[in-house]
Amino acid sequence: MMLHIPEVLTKQQVTELRQQLDTSQAWIHGQHSAGIQAQKIKQNLQIDVNSIIYQSLSPKILHAIQQNSLVKSAGLPKHILAPLFNCYQHDGSYGNHVDSAVQYSTATGQPIRTDVSITLFLSEPDEYEGGELVVEDHYGSHEVKLDAGDAILYPATSLHRVEAVTAGKRVAAFTWLQSMVKDDWQRSMLFDLDMTIMKLRQQVGDSEEIIHLTSHYHNLLRQWGDL
Known part of the structure; x- marks a missing residue:
C-alpha cells in the first residue's frame, strides 16, 4: 500500500526547519550510511547523525510522525526509527534499491525490522527539477513528488529510486517503522x-x-x- 499523508508538518514548521538545514555545515556525503552495493548508486547528502542540528531536528520530525493519525492507522507502528535528512542537487540521484531489512535504533541499538518506509518532503515541487521518488510494485511504477510538509508511506520491500535532480535542491526527511502487522x-x-x-x-x-x-x-x- 502506498499512501499520501498530507500536512504532517505545517508550512511554518517546514520554513523553520529549512532555515536551519539550508545553513547547516553538518551535511556529509550520503555514501557514509550506505552499504557496499548502495554506495555505487547513491549520490546525495545527509545530515550527520552526530551533529547538534540532527539531534535538535530529528525528534521534532519523529514527534510529528508519531502523532499523525493516518500513520497510526496505515502503519500500525510498533517502533519508528529516528528520522534522517537528505538533500539531492547537482544531478544527485539514488538508483534502484530495496532498503535494508533491519536498521538499528541510534538511541538504544535495538534492531528494527523495516516494514514501512516514510519520506517527508521539505522542498516544494517547484523548487527543483527531477527528483521524483519512483516506487515499483505489482501494478507498475509510481512517481511521487509532493508538497513540502506532505509524506508518502509505502512498503519498505518495494524497489524504489530517486531520479536525478537537474536543477534546484530537493530536501527531505525519511525514516522506517516496524509495524505491529508485518504483512x-x-x-x-x-x-x-x-x-x-x-x-x-x-x-x-x-x-x-x-x-x-x-x-x-x-x-x-x-x-x-x-x-
Missing part, C-alpha cells in the same frame, strides 16, 4: 476497514453494525498483530 496486504485490509468504520460512524453514529465492524477490526488486529 502489507493485512495492513492494507485493516487500514481500509478502519477508514470505512470512521466514515460510517460520522454518518450514522455508533450503531450496532458499527460496533460489530469495530469488533472485527480489533479481533483481526489480535490475530495478525505481533506485539
Whole structure:
C-alpha cells in the first residue's frame, strides 16, 4: 500500500526547519550510511547523525510522525526509527534499491525490522527539477513528488529510486517503522476497514453494525498483530 499523508508538518514548521538545514555545515556525503552495493548508486547528502542540528531536528520530525493519525492507522507502528535528512542537487540521484531489512535504533541499538518506509518532503515541487521518488510494485511504477510538509508511506520491500535532480535542491526527511502487522496486504485490509468504520460512524453514529465492524477490526488486529 502506498499512501499520501498530507500536512504532517505545517508550512511554518517546514520554513523553520529549512532555515536551519539550508545553513547547516553538518551535511556529509550520503555514501557514509550506505552499504557496499548502495554506495555505487547513491549520490546525495545527509545530515550527520552526530551533529547538534540532527539531534535538535530529528525528534521534532519523529514527534510529528508519531502523532499523525493516518500513520497510526496505515502503519500500525510498533517502533519508528529516528528520522534522517537528505538533500539531492547537482544531478544527485539514488538508483534502484530495496532498503535494508533491519536498521538499528541510534538511541538504544535495538534492531528494527523495516516494514514501512516514510519520506517527508521539505522542498516544494517547484523548487527543483527531477527528483521524483519512483516506487515499483505489482501494478507498475509510481512517481511521487509532493508538497513540502506532505509524506508518502509505502512498503519498505518495494524497489524504489530517486531520479536525478537537474536543477534546484530537493530536501527531505525519511525514516522506517516496524509495524505491529508485518504483512502489507493485512495492513492494507485493516487500514481500509478502519477508514470505512470512521466514515460510517460520522454518518450514522455508533450503531450496532458499527460496533460489530469495530469488533472485527480489533479481533483481526489480535490475530495478525505481533506485539
